Amino acid sequence: GQNIDQPTEMTATEGAIVQINCTYQTSGFNGLFWYQQHAGEAPTFLSYNVLDGLEEKGRFSSFLSRSKGYSYLLLKELQMKDSASYLCAVGDYKLSFGAGTTVTVRA
Amino acid sequence: GAVVSQHPSWVICKSGTSVKIECRSLDFQATTMFWYRQFPKQSLMLMATSNEGSKATYEQGVEKDKFLINHASLTLSTLTVTSAHPEDSSFYICSAGGTGDSYEQYFGPGTRLTVT
Numbered sequence: 134g135q136n137i138d139q140p141t142e143m144t145a146t147e148g149a150i151v152q153i154n155c156t157y158q159t160s161g162f163n164g165l166f167w168y169q170q171h172a173g174e175a176p177t178f179l180s181y182n183v184l185d186g187l188e189e190k191g192r193f194s195s196f197l198s199r200s201k202g203y204s205y206l207l208l209k210e211l212q213m214k215d216s217a218s219y220l221c222a223v224g225d226y227k228l229s230f231g232a233g234t235t236v237t238v239r240a
Numbered sequence: 241g242a243v244v245s246q247h248p249s250w251v252i253c254k255s256g257t258s259v260k261i262e263c264r265s266l267d268f269q270a271t272t273m274f275w276y277r278q279f280p281k282q283s284l285m286l287m288a289t290s291n292e293g294s295k296a297t298y299e300q301g302v303e304k305d306k307f308l309i310n311h312a313s314l315t316l317s318t319l320t321v322t323s324a325h326p327e328d329s330s331f332y333i334c335s336a337g338g339t340g341d342s343y344e345q346y347f348g349p350g351t352r353l354t355v356t
Contacts, residue, residue: 164343175333175347220283225343230283
């Protein structure tokens with residue numbers, strides 16, 4: 134089975150940096166995804182890590198350490214529109230999601 | 241590209257009735273679609289994997305006779321909630337993709353079901 138943990142809530146100031154951690158224990162691992170979900174909407178894809186290391190995509194970066202069962206999503210230069218829930222998911226064609234981290238960006 | 245639509249976006253039905261939710265891939269063919277359910281402030285829970293032309297694969301604890309899934313074409317999968325009860329009220333989301341090099345899934349906008 135899959136056990137995926139991430140913090141419930143985080144608050145940060147506009148323009149700041151926030152790091153959302155995700156730890157996982159899985160029976161098999163094929164990749165780790167990060168999705169953004171605004172309230173009442175479907176998730177949108179942010180990143181996918183299959184190998185160890187950092188993947189950078191604009192203001193968002195994602196890191197993976199397979200040996201530690203650990204990933205983080207780094208959000209830089211926070212904007213108000215970044216207030217959302219961020220979901221960590223593990224799997225390949227079939228995903229298991231963490232409960233999500235609600236990020237609130239304050240002015 | 242890679243747009244997935246769902247219909248309806250929200251529906252209210254009476255207890256005991258059935259509701260059908262459609263999921264369409266608009267600009268690509270999806271041999272595999274997924275159905276998720278999300279309760280307020282909780283994560284997405286995979287209900288079933290829908291394969292075109294074959295029976296759906298249900299996750300443990302999901303009643304296949306209550307949640308009927310049909311994937312009759314490469315662009316359409318349907319989820320029918322039969323004999324709905326208030327506890328079935330939830331946000332139902334479909335996704336397509338999850339194959340190829342990236343395994344990226346494309347999510348539909350979701351359907352809010354309220355059973356009264």
